[in-house]
Amino acid sequence: MRGAAWSLLVVIALAAVGAPWLAPNSPNRRFDDLLYAPPTRVHLLQDGVNAPFIHPWRVLSRLERRFEAESSRRVTLRWFTSGVLVTADADAGAPLLLLGADAYGRDTFSRLLYGARPTLAVSLVSALLATLVGALVGGVAGYFGGWFDSVLSRVSEFVLVLPAIYVALVLRAVLPLVLPPSIVFMLLIAIFTLLGWPIVARGVRAIVIVEREREYAVAARAAGAGDSRVLLRHLLPASGGFLKTQASLLVPAFILAEATLSYVGLGFPNTVPTWGTMLQDASNVALLGDAPWSLAPAAGIFAVVLGVNLLAQSEGRVPVQLEP
Amino acid sequence: MARFLARRLLFAIVLIAITSSSALLLARLAPGDVTSQLGPFASSEEVQNTRARFNLDRNPVAQWWLWVGQALRFDFGDSFLYNRPVAPLVARAAANTALLGILSLVTATFVGLSLGVFTGARSGVLPMLVRGASLVCVSLPPLITSLAFVFLAARTGWLPAGGMVSATASDARWSAWIVDVLWHLPLPVLALSLPMAATFERLQSQSMSEAVHQPFVMAAIARGVPARRALLRHAWPSSVRPICAVYGLAIGALLSGSFIVEFVTAWPGLGRLTFEALRARDIYLVAACAATGAAFLALGTMAGDLLLAAADPRVRQEHAG
Numbered sequence: 001m002r003g004a005a006w007s008l009l010v011v012i013a014l015a016a017v018g019a020p021w022l023a024p025n026s027p028n029r030r031f032d033d034l035l036y037a038p039p040t041r042v043h044l045l046q047d048g049v050n051a052p053f054i055h056p057w058r059v060l061s062r063l064e065r066r067f068e069a070e071s072s073r074r075v076t077l078r079w080f081t082s083g084v085l086v087t088a089d090a091d092a093g094a095p096l097l098l099l100g101a102d103a104y105g106r107d108t109f110s111r112l113l114y115g116a117r118p119t120l121a122v123s124l125v126s127a128l129l130a131t132l133v134g135a136l137v138g139g140v141a142g143y144f145g146g147w148f149d150s151v152l153s154r155v156s157e158f159v160l161v162l163p164a165i166y167v168a169l170v171l172r173a174v175l176p177l178v179l180p181p182s183i184v185f186m187l188l189i190a191i192f193t194l195l196g197w198p199i200v201a202r203g204v205r206a207i208v209i210v211e212r213e214r215e216y217a218v219a220a221r222a223a224g225a226g227d228s229r230v231l232l233r234h235l236l237p238a239s240g241g242f243l244k245t246q247a248s249l250l251v252p253a254f255i256l257a258e259a260t261l262s263y264v265g266l267g268f269p270n271t272v273p274t275w276g277t278m279l280q281d282a283s284n285v286a287l288l289g290d291a292p293w294s295l296a297p298a299a300g301i302f303a304v305v306l307g308v309n310l311l312a313q314s315e316g317r318v319p320v321q322l323e324p
Numbered sequence: 325m326a327r328f329l330a331r332r333l334l335f336a337i338v339l340i341a342i343t344s345s346s347a348l349l350l351a352r353l354a355p356g357d358v359t360s361q362l363g364p365f366a367s368s369e370e371v372q373n374t375r376a377r378f379n380l381d382r383n384p385v386a387q388w389w390l391w392v393g394q395a396l397r398f399d400f401g402d403s404f405l406y407n408r409p410v411a412p413l414v415a416r417a418a419a420n421t422a423l424l425g426i427l428s429l430v431t432a433t434f435v436g437l438s439l440g441v442f443t444g445a446r447s448g449v450l451p452m453l454v455r456g457a458s459l460v461c462v463s464l465p466p467l468i469t470s471l472a473f474v475f476l477a478a479r480t481g482w483l484p485a486g487g488m489v490s491a492t493a494s495d496a497r498w499s500a501w502i503v504d505v506l507w508h509l510p511l512p513v514l515a516l517s518l519p520m521a522a523t524f525e526r527l528q529s530q531s532m533s534e535a536v537h538q539p540f541v542m543a544a545i546a547r548g549v550p551a552r553r554a555l556l557r558h559a560w561p562s563s564v565r566p567i568c569a570v571y572g573l574a575i576g577a578l579l580s581g582s583f584i585v586e587f588v589t590a591w592p593g594l595g596r597l598t599f600e601a602l603r604a605r606d607i608y609l610v611a612a613c614a615a616t617g618a619a620f621l622a623l624g625t626m627a628g629d630l631l632l633a634a635a636d637p638r639v640r641q642e643h644a645g
Contacts, residue, residue, distance in 0.1 A: 158342075161625065162343070162576070163579040163580040163583075163617070164576075164580060165584070169583070169602065170347060170350060171350075173354070173599075174351060174354035175355075176355050176356075256467060259467060260467055260584050263467065263584075264587055264599060279471065282471050285478050285485045285486055288474065288475050289475065289479045292475060292479075295471060295475060298471055298472070301465070301467070301468060302468055305464075305465065306460065309463045310459070
């Protein structure tokens with residue numbers, strides 16, 4: 001189970017990193033004749049022809065979004081051309097659409113790969129930052145105690161009790177609603193870090209309070225180590241296991257938060273493919289029934305969460321899904 | 325017990341005051357205000373009058389102070405967006421959210437606990453299947469379940485894909501209205517309760533499998549207590565504690581989850597109202613929504629604490645002392 005979980009997560013990470021080499025089409029290229037086109041079927045063998053090929057779609061009715069495969073035309077897939085693993089002749093109107101096209105005729109599969117990048121980057125960076133800030137603040141509070149500790153405990157209790165998605169929503173909504181993608185990127189990281197650190201700080205504080213009385217910490221102090229050395233070199237490493245667990249739990253939570261915010265229109269703008277902005281297509285209920293492939297990013301989110309939960313289960317922890 | 329309740333009440337009041345005040349101030353300090361709703365052709369006089377009507381011409385602190393004074397007299401101001409008092413708007417949305425939340429919580433608790441007892445106490449093919457299914461469901465957050473259910477509903481037409489009442493039923497007789505609402509309920513309730521039920525199942529399963537190996541359960545079986553009774557009367561009460569402990573957290577998750585479920589399934593609840601209010605900079609509506617959400621949260625955590633006290637004699641002792 002552990003191996004399966006890791007391979008799932010590694011595959012997703014590789015897909016995100018390798019998007020420029022794996023995606024058959026440019027994520028923002030619009031195929032005007034192929035709005036909501038279904039996935040192209042890849043034929044492996046027919047009439048003795050051995051190379052994989054596709055029949056391109058021809059639009060029959062734009063209004064009803066009906067398409068027909070041109071069975072007379074046979075477009076062979078091209079491998080390792082122009083720096084891409086596999087693609088079809090997009091310029092001749094025969095793009096390879098492994099997961100169909102979206103509302104603007106863009107390739108869902110390519111967008112899924114490219115969309116994983118901002119989504120994963122935001123959540124990984126926020127999880128790292130939240131863990132770092134939480135470890136430092138929690139460590140200092142647990143080690144020194146005093147007023148800083150009591151203020152911190154009150155603040156983190158308060159943040160913990162609030163439903164995270166509402167806090168994120170309010171913090172994002174009170175800023176200008178339309179912002180350039182790079183600002184949104186940093187803003188989301190800031191908001192998620194702000195939401196995540198108290199969880200980490202609380203746990204680290206509890207660990208440090210116990211550990212600072214243990215022999216090795218007392219011995220380090222007796223040997224003349226300063227406060228910062230005891231804290232950074234002796235006590236924080238003791239909470240390493242906890243920090244790893246927390247970071248692994250924060251990543252899927254932040255992926256989901258990004259998806260939720262972008263889905264409701266307060267995250268990345270629609271021009272940037274992320275898993276959240278891609279899901280906006282699915283909000284059109286009338287079209288969703290005919291275009292299940294617009295749910296592809298949901299499958300991506302599910303895969304990440306499942307991977308993390310499988311890891312948790314294999315380590316004997318209970319996978320808990322309590323925050324967004 | 326009285327001291328415990330008093331402390332909880334104080335916590336609730338502080339929580340409501342802080343969240344609603346900070347929501348009001350944040351929304352007030354946000355760029356843009358209600359006058360953008362008037363459109364680009366509104367005269368400057370009209371803009372000024374509108375600002376004055378909602379006290380937007382004062383400085384934020386003065387406006388907050390005025391709002392506090394009114395709110396203490398249960399006057400929560402007017403909504404710009406709907407052009408009517410905030411209280412009935414929020415009350416209605418809160419009732420819808422409460423209906424959705426309570427039904428989901430009851431469903432999740434019932435399904436999760438009974439399946440958890442089953443998988444925790446038994447081994448075999450069926451419990452293993454249930455365990456696998458719940459591991460999958462735990463990884464399906466409400467955003468995904470609601471989208472998936474809406475897709476299924478749109479595809480099959482078995483259930484309405486969104487909303488709370490059909491357009492035709494809103495002015496029908498009340499019995500028809502209730503039937504119609506009941507027809508719209510299963511989809512959002514399922515979407516919200518599925519991941520939570522799976523979480524409860526995992527927790528209950530874990531603690532149940534530990535409880536059945538406790539000496540007192542062994543002793544009960546050795547005394548000749550039937551296995552079923554030993555499981556339900558002896559093992560289960562001691563195993564239910566971890567679930568009660570997360571119940572308070574579950575309320576927060578429920579509110580978070582209900583936001584996205586309401587958004588996807590067009591359920592006219594507190595989440596949607598908060599979102600609309602935030603986007604329109606409708607500050608009094610934002611504040612009232614935040615206050616109501618905080619009240620739900622405080623109620624929920626209190627219910628969780630009471631449950632924990634009911635399940636764990638040690639906690640009861642602590643509160644009494």
